[in-house]
Every structure is written in C-alpha cells, then in structure tokens.
Amino acid sequence: MRIVNHPILTFPKRDMVTFTLNGQTIEGIAGEPIAAALHAADVKVLRHSHGRHRPRGLFCAIGNCSSCLMTVDKIPNVRVCTEPLRAGMVVETQEGKGKIV
Numbered sequence: 001m002r003i004v005n006h007p008i009l010t011f012p013k014r015d016m017v018t019f020t021l022n023g024q025t026i027e028g029i030a031g032e033p034i035a036a037a038l039h040a041a042d043v044k045v046l047r048h049s050h051g052r053h054r055p056r057g058l059f060c061a062i063g064n065c066s067s068c069l070m071t072v073d074k075i076p077n078v079r080v081c082t083e084p085l086r087a088g089m090v091v092e093t094q095e096g097k098g099k100i101v
Contacts, residue, residue, distance in 0.1 A: 027041070046058065
C-alpha cells in the first residue's frame with residue numbers, strides 16, 4: 001500500500017527501481033526507506049526476535065529500535081527504516097545478531 005493522492009501533500013515523481021529480498025525481486029521508489037518499499041510490497045515481517053523467534057516488523061521508523069535490522073548488500077544490522085533504497089540492493093532477512101560475510 002502506498003499513498004499516491006493526498007488532499008494537501010504532493011508527491012514528486014521518482015524513479016522506480018528493483019531490488020531483491022531473499023532472492024525475490026521487488027520494486028520500490030528510489031530514495032525511499034527500504035522498509036517503506038517492503039511495506040508497499042506487503043512484506044510485514046522484517047526479522048524475528050533472538051530469544052523466542054517472534055516476528056518483528058516496522059516499529060519506531062526513526063532508527064532507534066532494533067526491530068528492522070536486516071542484512072543489506074552483505075552488511076548486517078542495517079536499520080532498513082532509515083536506509084534509502086537504491087537499484088540492485090540485495091536485502092536479506094537477518095538471522096540472530098548477523099554475521100559479516
């Protein structure tokens with residue numbers, strides 16, 4: 001879901017780009033947070049908690065919590081709620097505390 005029409009705000013046209021999530025190709029708007037592109041693609045679970053493996057999704061959306069940590073371009077612990085989307089990014093669900101590959 002993405003807001004495209006608003007009574008007050010205007011949204012400038014931006015380029016659509018593709019990226020992958022766990023090997024699946026997804027489309028998003030260049031420069032928007034990765035989490036926003038995932039949400040628009042109906043991806044709600046970004047990771048699982050360490051202890052009980054409960055699903056975690058977008059929570060604070062300002063980079064303060066750890067609910068959105070994912071591996072991006074082989075770099076673990078990236079807060080996807082604040083990381084801008086670029087074409088060709090490789091995003092992966094992070095297991096545990098993340099490992100540098």
